[in-house]
Amino acid sequence: MTTTTYQQPNAQGYYGKFGGAFIPEMLHRNVEELRSKYLDIIYDPAFQKEFRSLLHDYAGRPTPLYLAQRLSKQYGTTIYLKREDLCHTGAHKVNNTIGQILLAERLGKKRIIAETGAGQHGVATATVCALKGVECIVYMGEKDIERQAPNVARMKMLGATVIPATSGSKTLKDATNEAIRDWINNPVDTHYIIGSVVGPHPYPDMVARFQSVISEEIRWQLKEKTGSELPTHVLACVGGGSNAAGAFYHFLEEPSVQLVAVEASGHGVHSGLSAATTQLGKPGVLHGSKSLVMQTEDGQVVEPHSISAGLDYPGIGPLHAHLYDSGRGVFLSATDEQALQAAFNLAKQEGIIPALESSHALASLEFLNPEKPKQSEAPIPPKALFTKDSVVVVCLSGRGDKDMATYMKAMEMK
Amino acid sequence: MNRIQELFNQKKGNILNVYCTAGFPQLESTVPVMKALQDSGVDMIELGMPYSDPLADGPVIQASSTKALANGMTIATLFEQLRGFRQQVYVPVILMGYMNPVLQYGFEKFCQHAADAPIDGLILPDLPEYEFETEYGPIIQRYGLNFIFLVTPETSEERIRKLDSLSTGFLYAVSSSSTTGKDKDMNAVNDFLQRLQNMKLKNPVLVGFGIKDKPTFQQACEHANGAIIGTAFIKAIENTADVEGATKKFITDIKS
Numbered sequence: 001m002t003t004t005t006y007q008q009p010n011a012q013g014y015y016g017k018f019g020g021a022f023i024p025e026m027l028h029r030n031v032e033e034l035r036s037k038y039l040d041i042i043y044d045p046a047f048q049k050e051f052r053s054l055l056h057d058y059a060g061r062p063t064p065l066y067l068a069q070r071l072s073k074q075y076g077t078t079i080y081l082k083r084e085d086l087c088h089t090g091a092h093k094v095n096n097t098i099g100q101i102l103l104a105e106r107l108g109k110k111r112i113i114a115e116t117g118a119g120q121h122g123v124a125t126a127t128v129c130a131l132k133g134v135e136c137i138v139y140m141g142e143k144d145i146e147r148q149a150p151n152v153a154r155m156k157m158l159g160a161t162v163i164p165a166t167s168g169s170k171t172l173k174d175a176t177n178e179a180i181r182d183w184i185n186n187p188v189d190t191h192y193i194i195g196s197v198v199g200p201h202p203y204p205d206m207v208a209r210f211q212s213v214i215s216e217e218i219r220w221q222l223k224e225k226t227g228s229e230l231p232t233h234v235l236a237c238v239g240g241g242s243n244a245a246g247a248f249y250h251f252l253e254e255p256s257v258q259l260v261a262v263e264a265s266g267h268g269v270h271s272g273l274s275a276a277t278t279q280l281g282k283p284g285v286l287h288g289s290k291s292l293v294m295q296t297e298d299g300q301v302v303e304p305h306s307i308s309a310g311l312d313y314p315g316i317g318p319l320h321a322h323l324y325d326s327g328r329g330v331f332l333s334a335t336d337e338q339a340l341q342a343a344f345n346l347a348k349q350e351g352i353i354p355a356l357e358s359s360h361a362l363a364s365l366e367f368l369n370p371e372k373p374k375q376s377e378a379p380i381p382p383k384a385l386f387t388k389d390s391v392v393v394v395c396l397s398g399r400g401d402k403d404m405a406t407y408m409k410a411m412e413m414k
Numbered sequence: 415m416n417r418i419q420e421l422f423n424q425k426k427g428n429i430l431n432v433y434c435t436a437g438f439p440q441l442e443s444t445v446p447v448m449k450a451l452q453d454s455g456v457d458m459i460e461l462g463m464p465y466s467d468p469l470a471d472g473p474v475i476q477a478s479s480t481k482a483l484a485n486g487m488t489i490a491t492l493f494e495q496l497r498g499f500r501q502q503v504y505v506p507v508i509l510m511g512y513m514n515p516v517l518q519y520g521f522e523k524f525c526q527h528a529a530d531a532p533i534d535g536l537i538l539p540d541l542p543e544y545e546f547e548t549e550y551g552p553i554i555q556r557y558g559l560n561f562i563f564l565v566t567p568e569t570s571e572e573r574i575r576k577l578d579s580l581s582t583g584f585l586y587a588v589s590s591s592s593t594t595g596k597d598k599d600m601n602a603v604n605d606f607l608q609r610l611q612n613m614k615l616k617n618p619v620l621v622g623f624g625i626k627d628k629p630t631f632q633q634a635c636e637h638a639n640g641a642i643i644g645t646a647f648i649k650a651i652e653n654t655a656d657v658e659g660a661t662k663k664f665i666t667d668i669k670s
């Protein structure tokens with residue numbers, strides 16, 4: 001076994017006990033092709049040049065690192081927001097889809113498939129396919145198609161075909177199953193653009209590398225603003241974990257930086273309606289890798305619940321399972337209600353309407369506030385609490401346009 | 415020597431292996447369906463352990479798994495149902511399933527209970543050869559179970575040889591890279607099977623995926639030791655009150 005750092009899995013794709021490639025033989029050729037080529041392709045200077053220029057000119061990077069003064073005052077410390085919400089298409093997802101479409105092009109693939117939950121990854125995939133003039137098929141759970149109608153319309157306008165996943169629970173995990181099946185049935189010309197740091201090796205590592213631009217920018221932006229590249233805390237929400245992986249990446253080997261991952265606990269961790277995978281999950285295999293998985297005693301995958309469709313996933317990426325297992329990461333959770341409150345708070349304090357997913361990260365500010373910490377369902381190690389001298393970066397992974405229906409409903413209920 | 419080796423020693427061709435889902439269509443159907451398959455002349459049975467997220471299966475088999483799970487099927491229940499089943503079912507039986515439920519049950523405990531049943535072999539399509547060699551293979555071997563790998567037309571010759579060397583019992587040739595239940599271009603399948611035949615592999619070869627009736631079964635048997643039928647059989651028993659009658663009719667039509 002080669003040694004693993006947090007940043008890099010070993011040759012078989014393991015971060016500690018988690019990762020690997022648990023795939024049927026029918027996927028072997030595709031996954032092996034990707035595994036044997038991805039690093040050479042990504043680090044080819046011509047690839048980097050095109051990737052960087054698209055991130056800059058098309059996606060609008062670098063995204064600002066914004067000192068949120070009123071929020072800082074509210075929580076008695078210094079808080080910066082990493083503005084992934086200002087990316088083209090409205091979330092960090094486009095960092096990954098730009099990288100993967102360039103990779104697919106170099107692999108000679110003519111057809112792109114993707115899964116989507118909230119529709120953000122589907123939109124980001126449809127966008128880059130339009131950019132490159134490539135056929136795009138997006139699998140989306142029948143239930144999610146109903147609850148995320150505006151994003152379905154966006155994908156269609158961008159020229160993608162949206163196929164409802166009607167099996168199982170008809171949400172993100174089933175859309176992922178259908179996308180994988182499509183890939184099995186189209187083994188030669190198709191590339192599967194996975195939307196998070198999940199799936200068989202090399203996907204978790206590859207997606208983390210594409211998203212790592214988030215923390216790369218945080219480092220130099222923070223240096224410009226504070227004289228130091230290192231914050232004391234980085235906070236991010238975790239569905240599969242791609243925005244968190246990107247925001248943590250260049251701090252993984254910096255032990256002084258507290259990495260705080262926030263999961264969605266729905267109606268409460270133990271309510272039966274939750275998506276807090278590290279607290280409810282057990283080691284298992286889902287979608288091609290070994291990680292923590294929410295499941296019954298008999299090993300059947302259970303349907304999670306979160307008000308935010310992007311966090312409504314019964315697993316997490318193997319990197320995060322390892323960060324949890326090793327204690328390198330602090331894993332917290334926020335309920336539907338806490339996320340809603342945090343969204344309304346940010347709108348009023350800073351004039352920014354966040355995505356519901358990102359609002360979970362914002363909600364965790366309440367738990368870490370040294371003045372009056374709110375009761376958290378997950379234990380909080382004392383070192384994770386803020387002091388007035390902390391420098392906290394929250395990854396604002398997306399904007400709230402897609403969630404206006406939910407926010408409107410919340411306002412009516414008040 | 416277990417039942418699989420005995421079968422292949424006695425019979426070299428036209429081996430008919432039929433897949434059924436445990437606990438489908440009724441929770442208690444498991445053993446009666448196997449018995450009906452055997453009585454109709456099936457040589458071997460692949461018994462599916464239902465899973466919520468069966469990646470390598472198509473919609474028909476997934477729907478049967480969903481039904482079986484709703485019926486209350488679990489691995490523990492399955493082993494209870496199999497207690498004493500060898501008094502009725504003497505053909506080789508292979509358990510097919512996915513890693514996650516097996517890991518939750520406990521991999522070693524699972525192998526032990528399978529061997530006790532006694533089951534003859536395992537197919538776990540999402541257990542890749544790296545994990546097999548480093549962790550799970552020795553446990554499977556310790557309990558005397560066969561382990562069957564899949565190969566596809568996309569599998570390189572070198573890799574086919576490797577998977578053949580790791581497999582015991584037989585090698586499962588997937589007739590094209592695909593999930594179960596898709597129709598196949600039989601000419602392409604033939605080329606692939608001929609290629610396998612010319613490689614003079616250690617294991618017998620059974621062909622699966624896309625075999626649905628007498629003509630496709632016969633064609634598959636031309637260049638392989640036999641074939642596996644899954645989706646077509648599940649369809650034949652999914653909407654009938656007389657499962658045993660439907661089973662007999664389905665198998666008789668193929669073997670006639």
Ligand SMILES: Cc1ncc(COP(=O)(O)O)c(C=O)c1O
Pocket residue numbers: 091092117118119120121195196197237238239240241242243244309310311355357358397398399
């Ligand atoms: C804005 C936003 N943030 C976060 C997520 C969750 O994904 P991940 O955990 O991979 O960042 C999503 C997924 O749809 C999203 O749209």
